[in-house]
Amino acid sequence: MDWVNAIVQGVLLGGLYALFAAGLSLIFGVMRLVNIAHGDLIVLAAYIALVVVHATGLHPLASAIIVVPLMAAIGYGLQRLLLNPTIGKDLLSPLLVTFGISVILQNGLLATFTADSRRLAAGALETASIQVLPGLSLGILPLFMFAVSVLLIFGLEWIFYRTSLGRAFRATSDDAEIAQLMMIDRRHIFGMAMALSAGVVAIAGIFLAIRTNFDPSSGPTRLLFGFEAVIIGGLGNLWGTLAGGIVLGVAQGIGAQISPGWQILAGHLVFFLVLALRPKGLFPRMD
Amino acid sequence: MAETLLAICGLKAFYGDFQALFGVDLELGAGEVLALIGANGAGKSTLLKAITGLVPCSSDMVLLRGEPIGGERPDRIARRGIALVPEGRRLFRSLSVEENLVIGGERAKPGRWTLDAVYQLFPILGERRRRPGTALSGGQQQMVAIGRALMANPDIILFDEISLGLAPVVIKDIYAALRPIAATGVSIILVEQDVSRALGVAKTFVCLQEGKVSLAGRPAEHDRAAITAAYFGMHR
Numbered sequence: 001m002d003w004v005n006a007i008v009q010g011v012l013l014g015g016l017y018a019l020f021a022a023g024l025s026l027i028f029g030v031m032r033l034v035n036i037a038h039g040d041l042i043v044l045a046a047y048i049a050l051v052v053v054h055a056t057g058l059h060p061l062a063s064a065i066i067v068v069p070l071m072a073a074i075g076y077g078l079q080r081l082l083l084n085p086t087i088g089k090d091l092l093s094p095l096l097v098t099f100g101i102s103v104i105l106q107n108g109l110l111a112t113f114t115a116d117s118r119r120l121a122a123g124a125l126e127t128a129s130i131q132v133l134p135g136l137s138l139g140i141l142p143l144f145m146f147a148v149s150v151l152l153i154f155g156l157e158w159i160f161y162r163t164s165l166g167r168a169f170r171a172t173s174d175d176a177e178i179a180q181l182m183m184i185d186r187r188h189i190f191g192m193a194m195a196l197s198a199g200v201v202a203i204a205g206i207f208l209a210i211r212t213n214f215d216p217s218s219g220p221t222r223l224l225f226g227f228e229a230v231i232i233g234g235l236g237n238l239w240g241t242l243a244g245g246i247v248l249g250v251a252q253g254i255g256a257q258i259s260p261g262w263q264i265l266a267g268h269l270v271f272f273l274v275l276a277l278r279p280k281g282l283f284p285r286m287d
Numbered sequence: 288m289a290e291t292l293l294a295i296c297g298l299k300a301f302y303g304d305f306q307a308l309f310g311v312d313l314e315l316g317a318g319e320v321l322a323l324i325g326a327n328g329a330g331k332s333t334l335l336k337a338i339t340g341l342v343p344c345s346s347d348m349v350l351l352r353g354e355p356i357g358g359e360r361p362d363r364i365a366r367r368g369i370a371l372v373p374e375g376r377r378l379f380r381s382l383s384v385e386e387n388l389v390i391g392g393e394r395a396k397p398g399r400w401t402l403d404a405v406y407q408l409f410p411i412l413g414e415r416r417r418r419p420g421t422a423l424s425g426g427q428q429q430m431v432a433i434g435r436a437l438m439a440n441p442d443i444i445l446f447d448e449i450s451l452g453l454a455p456v457v458i459k460d461i462y463a464a465l466r467p468i469a470a471t472g473v474s475i476i477l478v479e480q481d482v483s484r485a486l487g488v489a490k491t492f493v494c495l496q497e498g499k500v501s502l503a504g505r506p507a508e509h510d511r512a513a514i515t516a517a518y519f520g521m522h523r
Contacts, residue, residue, distance in 0.1 A: 171382060
């Protein structure tokens with residue numbers, strides 16, 4: 001039953017990883033931008049949630065009402081002010097800008113909040129669980145996070161394939177030059193993509209803050225997990241990204257069951273195997 | 288001549304250091320069809336790109352109803368009522384036929400061209416509305432590209448090489464569709480390598496040669512030899 005438990009917990013953790021990855025996947029899909037600052041934006045959202053919870057006394061999950069729109073606005077601003085001027089010339093300049101944003105965020109958070117690790121307390125919800133089988137209990141909170149992750153990915157898919165904004169995203173991704181002739185302001189569309197990504201990042205940040213300790217240098221590891229989930233699942237496929245997150249989570253769960261030292265390593269090994277055997281990921285988009 | 292809708296005045300355009308257009312002048316009247324002819328590399332596509340804002344130029348080199356619009360952002364120029372049917376169709380490959388049409392019109396002012404009107408003009412597109420745009424034949428893709436431009440209900444449509452790479456029978460169908468489009472009163476610039484076909488539908492023409500206007504006027508005013516000479520840059 002220990003092994004079943006490890007796998008189930010891994011699946012639930014995978015939902016969070018998919019959430020880390022979804023925003024990354026969206027940004028790459030729309031503007032071919034690899035956002036190195038993605039992990040640090042998750043940590044920024046976690047700190048903003050921390051401040052909001054301390055200032056207002058809201059439950060951490062309820063802080064999303066403030067953190068999500070705030071992060072979306074930050075994302076839109078970053079895109080319009082810093083990233084848009086560099087996009088389209090070559091792939092390297094925007095990449096370097098996001099690297100710069102990453103460094104600034106880490107050091108800014110360090111200066112403001114010190115290097116102490118923090119955590120958001122979710123109260124009684126943290127220990128609540130339901131027993132599904134004898135010897136197998138599921139935490140309410142991880143279940144809730146998993147359900148939210150799936151819903152968010154469903155929502156992103158819906159926006160991408162069923163709305164005018166999503167059509168503009170796909171058209172811009174297909175042929176940015178001709179998309180402009182459809183009266184699409186590329187700068188605004190890129191801003192909206194980053195805002196959407198940052199909104200998802202806000203949820204991911206809150207979940208991260210409730211689930212584990214975090215400090216200003218936690219970002220790059222989240223970025224790595226996000227990247228791995230995207231690559232395992234196959235670029236440009238959000239359901240693949242969810243599957244990629246789950247594969248990564250399960251690998252880590254099984255690794256941890258073997259030995260605590262194997263938790264992270266097992267995830268990286270599976271990523272490496274997928275990259276070696278199926279470089280396009282498990283669920284590549286049909287093109 | 289009808290009231291001038293679009294005027295190109297001394298247009299110079301560059302790709303980096305390379306100058307593609309050397310002071311081109313052109314006038315398009317309201318409701319007029321103008322054929323823009325010339326050999327490969329004469330600057331026809333560059334001229335269309337300058338009009339649509341895809342290639343930079345000074346503001347007073349392109350006048351729409353007397354207002355300078357040269358060098359504006361492409362999405363702004365599109366909003367002013369200029370649509371392009373680009374060379375090579377360039378449909379959005381991750382969009383269905385219907386989505387390709389919808390995206391052409393959803394930010395534009397409403398008008399006579401709706402999804403139904405486009406499907407009436409090209410019934411085959413209605414039958415294939417759910418297919419990916421790029422899964423159609425070349426001629427059908429060209430119909431989608433034309434429909435996408437019509438959906439914006441533009442005042443001016445620029446057609447760039449609409450017959451390139453299509454079978455003669457398909458070209459005939461595409462040209463047959465041009466007549467009802469022109470009959471709606473929209474102004475058209477038709478870039479075409481097939482000179483006699485273009486001159487057959489155009490009221491006026493401009494011939495470019497190495498980035499300059501080598502001949503312009505009404506097709507009937509010039510004999511075939513003069514047009515051929517202007518096309519190839521032969522001096523008589």
